[in-house]
Amino acid sequence: MKICVIGSGYVGLVAGTCFAESGNNVICVDVDQEKIEGLKRGVIPIYEPGLKELVLRNCEEGRLSFTTDLDAAVKESLVNFIAVGTPPGADGSADLQYVLNVARSIGQAMDGFKIIVDKSTVPVGTADKVRIAVAEELAKRGVDIEFDVVSNPEFLKEGAAIDDFMKPDRVVIGTDNVRTAEIMKELYSAFMRKSNRLITMDIRSAEMTKYAANAMLATKITFMNQIANLCDLMGADVMAVREGIGSDSRIGYDFLFPGVGYGGSCFPKDVKALAKTAEECDYDFILLKAVEEANTRQKRVLSDKIAARLGNGEAKPLAGKTIAIWGLSFKPRTDDMRDAPSVTIINALLELGAQVRAHDPEAIKEAKKVFGERISYSHNQYEILPGADALVIITEWNEYRNPDFDRIKSLLVNPLIFDGRNLYQPNRLRLEGFEYLPIGRNGKGACCE
Structure with a gap:
């Protein structure tokens, strides 16, 4: 044809x-x-x-x-x-x-x-x-x-x-x-x-199907991120919760990995567009509005954790601190930086006074279009670590799943890892001598007791 x-x-x-x-x-x-x-x-x-x-x-x-x-x-x-x-x-x-x-x-x-x-x-x-x-x-x-x-x-x-x-x-x-x-x-x-x-x-149903699918997946991601934030406050482990609810065939395990929010070319745009379509029909799609707001907040969770742990309480609380970032693209196996959580996180760190070094297997060229010379880059994930006050993981590339922890520990000023994708086992990292701060797995106790 x-x-x-x-x-x-x-x-x-x-x-x-x-x-x-x-x-x-x-x-x-x-x-x-x-x-x-x-x-x-x-x-x-x-x-x-x-x-x-x-x-x-x-x-x-x-x-x-x-x-x-x-x-x-x-x-x-x-x-x-x-x-x-x-x-x-x-x-x-x-x-x-x-x-x-x-x-x-x-x-x-x-x-x-x-x-x-x-x-x-x-x-x-x-x-x-x-x-x-x-x-x-x-x-x-x-x-x-x-x-x-x-x-x-x-x-x-x-x-x-x-x-x-x-x-x-x-x-x-x-x-x-x-x-x-x-x-x-x-x-x-x-x-x-x-x-x-x-x-x-019919044609209109096909057009709606695409938006409905992406909005559903964005909602599922956002729900799990909200559960993770609550787990941090309540002293629960979100990965155990994921296993518990994902085993229900009506829910399933897909799109239940908590993290730093969704990005990319589809979910952010399509959630906005479907909410706008509803508005044009005089329908208040309150769920999608909440999804969008919650996702925007989720992109600040990691930078807030970093500021709380390393900040000095001054106007630029991270002044003098160097943060090493692993992962820039909105997801692994792509160089796409559109609406990537890394953009929000890194901009927040820069506003707080930090110096930022970054590595990504594919997205450095695209990242330079976003950040220019405001941050430094390396094509070697370990080269950005010497003298850094913390390692921050934003994108779950396979290259980051089994790193040389001894090497990481020897290069960082502090053995401190903020993990926005929950790549590692908290107990193992603590045994290795790291302070490990993932998403929804590090609660200190029940806030409501």
Whole structure:
């Protein structure tokens, strides 16, 4: 099948590459000439395990190509995916200007029946707006060309996007046209060989499904973070609590790891957008508002602990202190710094007067765009430790799970670790001579007794 994917960012590049890997002819389009030229040379603009190898192979075998010529790509393709950004506006609503600009461009270029697929995360009702935008352009041209609009939200986890696309939990197709549904089923059939996980529904329900899924996961994370904070006050161990409640099949263990709050390109944006959508319908979605507020607070928990332990009570309580940070990206196996908890935590430490040194296996380049020269960086996780007053873990990269504790202890001024991801066993760290301050595992007693 001939496919055009408009937008060569995270979603578009992964989708286009995986469609090519399953035998389709795919043209990826982007307005960024430099990005397109880089992709033609094999320069991948994002870090995603396994993606570069797939891009190179499919380009070599002629199934995947890159261009800035949207008109030509649309004319050559039956299925046209819109995979451009929908950044949050000032009021939290999704900004659809890029989606609708692409829709208008498709309307200007198309010369025969086209299936136009919203792959970007978009609010309920966007397909209607896309349909109107395309129809208006066709009317300006004085032509009557059949087309259909489909909602096909992505459910990719950064760091595992290739597996998620090639072996999906589910593929949601929102369409009101039986013929189009069959074409989309054929397109995804290569990923359904073991079992059929393709779900068809009406367009608005498909659009809502994406937001509802991310909002549910964000709520689950936030609930467990709140339980962890209460465990610290009550002298309970949140990891024991997690085991106890996760064994209930109605709850499960996924997304019950407490930490320093969620970040990334999806959860923060989608929670805001769904709450804004509800507001536009005169519905007060109080749960989502609470989730957003609680997550914002959670990103300050670690810096507050550091200030309480190392601060001197002055205007800049951490002045003269050096803090070593392990982990900058919002999650492991990605270089994505969007809404990363590390941004809030490090900015708070700098405001408190601390000097900050940081390590991350992949995100240093992106972090420099955020912090510039306000902090120092190293590609070796141990090089940032000499003379530091504490080690702070923000992202749970595998590289941090089994470090050389003797080496850490010898390099730090104080054998002090603040762990925002609960990577280690508290008893072991204490036996090793560390003062260990994780999340929800270090309560000193029952506050309410």
